[in-house]
Amino acid sequence: MVKQKTIQNEVSLTGVGLHTGKEVKMTFKPAPINNGYTFVRVDLEGSPIIEADANYVVNTQRGTNLEKLGVKIQTSEHVLAAFVGCDVDNVIIELNESEPPIMDGSSKFFVEAIEKAGIVEQDAERCYYVVKEVISFMDEATGSEILVMPADDYQVTTMVDFGTKVLGTQNATLKNIADFKTEISDARTFSFLHELETLLDNGLIKGGDLNNAIVYVDKEISEKTMNNLKVAFGKEKISVKPNGILDNLTLHYPNEAARHKLLDVIGDLALIGTRIKGKVIANKPGHYVNTQFAKKLSKIIKIEQRNQIPVYDLHKEPLMDVNKIMAMLPHRPPFLLVDKILEMSDNHVVGLKNVTMNEDFFVGHFPGAPVMPGVLIVEAMAQTGGILILSSVPDPENYLTYFMKIDNVKFKHKVLPGDTLVFKCDLISPIRRGICHMQANAYANGKLVAEAELMAQIAKKN
Known part of the structure; x- marks a missing residue:
């Protein structure tokens, strides 16, 4: 029997929200059995709770955003991926803003905080959904597809192809969730230059700098764009490195983009609310297709759990007559x-x-x-x-x-x-x-x- 786990002590991090640009304090706290992952907005009256549930996903532009009764949590995926990757089942995540701090654009600092807090077993069995047949979801508009097939453990493979020379086709695989820390957690978020221009023009990336996002240069940079980037990132000089990314960052892996997409898949599928025994294969994954798949799988699991009839030996000696x-x-x-x-x-x-x-x-x-x-x-x-x-x-x-x-x-x-x-x-x-x-x-x-x-x-x- 695998037991549920929570953290031993509370621990806090501070930083800036990528899209809000606001200073935020985030505190992880131990949670009781069967709590799952819950966000608490301590800056709002009554400290409303938003469960990490796929049914609360309202927007997947530039991150997975949740909303319950008008209360929002933005960009939830990197934090949730860290808890899955650290094998933690139950935790309370307190925030004094709507968005967790972006840190370096990966899950690395969240994993370090979890390890600092310590992890303890709880007196309850962990529930798994054992995949018995292939379950899939495809986004016809983009050709993105994600599926899960039977396997003894939780495994994830991602394949990305953005149709650009600078990035090309990449793939990444995590065969054992215990390897999340060393193989996936430090893979940082990324953007293309053409996306960055649009985001900056619309004020949608206020907390970004060249230390928390890899920027792939997929077009010629005009003088105007270069000046805008200097102002946005507070840099006197910005240049393009030979590998096609803006300077001030060195890639951790040649396939860091595919590894980060794998991190996102793990974080988004945490919204299912149940651990999976199966192999996930995601082709051109994104937050929309990830969360739609999470909703579909969550519904299937709930129906099966509702219809699952426990079997007991009615003739054996009872515990109490x-x-x-x-x-x-x-x-x-x-x-x-x-x-x-x-x-x-x-x-x-x-x-x-x-x-x-x-x-x-x-x-x-x-x-x-x-x-x-x-x-x-x-x-x-x-x-x-x-x-x-x-x-x-x-x-x-x-x-x-x-x-x-x-x-x-x-x-x-x-x-x-x-x-x-x-x-x-x-x-x-x-x-x-x-x-x-x-x-x-x-x-x-x-x-x-x-x-x-x-x-x-x-x-x-x-």
Whole structure:
């Protein structure tokens, strides 16, 4: 079992946003299990949170930009790539501006900050999406294509071709994510001269200088353009090196552009929200095609997870029988709706109920066509979750469990006499101050029959 990881201590960096030109402070903080990557705008009232989720992508011009309820995060990809490359699952990224600092245009300084903060394992299993067949997305307008195919580990290959002599065709491959730091993290962002002219004319690259972007000179530089570049970058002299890039930078690799595109792919695909076991091949990747692919894969994963039915041995010795359950829960027949607890950990519990024709509720609930009431399925899931939360205190017999909130309840199929219901409750966040927030699912006959997001609190008996 591979465990989730977060950072051990908080750490901060300061710098300038590439497109905003504003000074920004960014702080990485440890996060609880299943948090994923979350951005927090501490400069705004209420410190709103924007999850690193592909569904929040609103713009991919010059970077991957997120927006949730009007709150924006610009150019998220380099920071996210660093956390994936450092094998970190959960982190809170605080910003006092909309854009992380560009630093040198790579992920190098973010990786160094993560290593300085330290990395620790957490008491929860990391989830993977195992790719079983080829999944692809193509942008017909540009010919860009990205696909993922089955593989034992996460691998990425990028191939770039900008149709220019100065850059030509390049490719890069990362076979092991553990090599991200040494092979990919210091690959810097790049631009072509013709793009730079447009960006400068429109005030879209205020924090750029020749130290955080490789500029490929793909056209003759006019005297006017040269003067504009001198002013924009605060340089008295600018020239073109023999390899076709503006001076003040030395390439780290002959294929640095392809390596940076690979870095971008890793950062953009972090928005899927689930680790991948598969090989990604990206031909002429860009933020648009990357994030469209991330949205597609995220949707596929969610559908499969929703329809994935866990399998349990219903005949093996239960962790708790009905007598042990009654020693912990205050409920009694006919309102005790859990017969067995099959398994339990610090963050999940699995319970079981055999539905029979002898249930009291069948007397009045559709007597001619008996169906278990949906509200009682929710109650049964809550009782199963109650076992989990009561197990967190040394004297559960002295506590009662109360509902605080029920969200996103869905009933998928009828539950009939003779069915065996299996309930699985997973913590959404750690239990704190006796409050339990969990995702609850109910299964019967190899199908998901009900689901709900439940919040409950335990309180001492009067």
